[in-house]
Amino acid sequence: MARKRRGWGGDPPATDAEAAQRIVAAAVDLIARTGSAITIADVAQALGVIRQTVYRYFSTADELMRAAAIASVDGFLDQLAAHVHGINDPADAMTEGVMFTLDAVVTIPHLAILLSAPSPAARPSEVTSKLAQDFGMRMITLFDVDWAHYGYDDAALRDLVEFTLRTMLSFFVAPNDPSRSPAELRQFLKRWLGSAIIAQARVSGIDPQTASTK
Numbered sequence: 001m002a003r004k005r006r007g008w009g010g011d012p013p014a015t016d017a018e019a020a021q022r023i024v025a026a027a028v029d030l031i032a033r034t035g036s037a038i039t040i041a042d043v044a045q046a047l048g049v050i051r052q053t054v055y056r057y058f059s060t061a062d063e064l065m066r067a068a069a070i071a072s073v074d075g076f077l078d079q080l081a082a083h084v085h086g087i088n089d090p091a092d093a094m095t096e097g098v099m100f101t102l103d104a105v106v107t108i109p110h111l112a113i114l115l116s117a118p119s120p121a122a123r124p125s126e127v128t129s130k131l132a133q134d135f136g137m138r139m140i141t142l143f144d145v146d147w148a149h150y151g152y153d154d155a156a157l158r159d160l161v162e163f164t165l166r167t168m169l170s171f172f173v174a175p176n177d178p179s180r181s182p183a184e185l186r187q188f189l190k191r192w193l194g195s196a197i198i199a200q201a202r203v204s205g206i207d208p209q210t211a212s213t214k
Contacts, residue, residue: 007049020057023047027068031109037065065113066131072110073135079104081142090150091194093143098164098189099182101139102171115168136161150197151204160197167193 013019026046030038040061044051058064083100087093105112114135140147140161147157167189176185 007047007053009048016057019053023054023057023064024067024071027064028072028110031065031068031072031113034109036109037061037113040064069110069114070131070135072108073114076104076108076111077138077142080139084143086144088144088146090143090145090147090197091190093145094140094160094164094197095186095190095194097139097143098168098193099186101168102176105172112172115165115172132165133158133161136165140164149206151201151206156200160200163196164193 008022013022023043026043027038030042030046038061040051040054040058043064044054047054054064058067080097080100084093084096087096101111101115105115115132137158140157152160180188
């Protein structure tokens with residue numbers, strides 16, 4: 001008599017696509033419950049399979065963490081779009097976007113993983129990885145800002161995304177001083193980050209004052 005397969009909760013996936021999906025779902029659940037990075041062994045144990053089974057679909061823990069993060073942030077993007085809706089000024093929009101994101105990473109561990117180093121062993125420079133920048137581009141295109149009107153083409157937008165990600169990384173590494181109120185932080189971000197954003201108009205030969213009256 002064949003021995004019953006106990007892995008996968010006794011219900012092994014029918015296809016590789018289903019297996020990968022279930023692995024990612026398990027990772028998402030574990031991250032949500034622990035609020036921190038996880039290992040291949042953690043996911044394998046949750047699914048009742050050996051680590052090699054998980055490695056068949058994800059070669060590293062970082063790769064799995066990224067897949068879990070991507071699968072978990074669509075809701076955040078919807079919330080961000082609603083938060084910045086109707087803000088046409090690029091400095092105001094980016095300031096509010098950064099404020100909203102810094103608040104969100106406290107309660108959405110998947111988001112912090114995507115925007116910063118995906119595991120304790122990863123380099124901080126991962127915040128400027130292609131994946132993080134692509135996600136940043138998805139975020140910035142949600143804003144109700146006519147970026148071309150302020151002198152931004154695709155290359156300039158990607159530079160802005162990298163600059164903003166690096167700014168947020170500084171807050172991941174050294175969180176905001178609790179004595180500084182949200183209003184003070186907003187003012188700080190708009191003064192310095194906002195100034196950098198508006199500077200692109202001058203580089204492109206556009207009068208920022210004229211652009212802001214659009």
